[in-house]
Amino acid sequence: MYGPIAACESYVFNAFTLAGRASRSEYWWPTLFVGVLTLAAGVADAVTVFRAMNGSGAISTSLLSYWSPLVSLLTVVPGFTSAIRRLHDTGRSGFWALVVVIPMVGWLIYMVLLALPSEARANDWGQPRVGPNAFGPRSARDTGDTPASKARGKRGHTPSAIDSYAVLLQSEAEPSPEEIARRRQEVHEYFMRNVSRRASA
Secondary structure, three states: OOOHHHHHHHHHHOOOOOOOOOOHHHHHHHHHHHHHHHHHHHHHHHHHHHHHHHOOOOOOOOHHHOOHHHHHHHHHHHHHHHHHHHHHHOOOOHHHHHHHHOOOOHHHHHHHHHHOOOOOOOEOOEOOOOOOOOOOOOOOOOOOOOHHHHHHOHHHOOOOHHHHHHHHHHHHOOOOHHHHHHHHHHHHHHHHHHHHHHHHO
16 A cells, blocks of 8 residues: 555656556556645635736736646646556546546546455566555565565565665665674685685696
């Protein structure tokens, strides 16, 4: 499952990506934020118009004077592509987005499709999506014995930015006496196994 920040990162960095999949959390978190931002922009524009009417009476006709067109311009493409990936995640083609043209009920059907659960198995658009901090197998066929699972580490953990920070912090820490002894033993064994053997040969 994607958290709010990870979902918004995916929304921004995959803004021009139609291929692949997007889980429910990966789609709905950014949609929520965009909705709140659009509402705030609408309120700000209404205040601007209200002040103009109570002042000089001249309302600006320039789109640059309002927030709503800017928000719409910045979010229309990533909103469209993330919806297509969300449909892929349910096992449907992106052409299902055309259901919105059905009078009266088109948008309702479209919202239901976007809210459907993810396909638990791989489909034509890839493996199921899991959050960057998720544990467990990514799919039914990825049980921890595959090279991909071993690369992700114990329990199928997907490395994240937090893991990188932890490695950096550990690199600054002073090694314990046990760690120093272990490293010396590894160096000694390597020397005896490789260097000393070659010298004697």
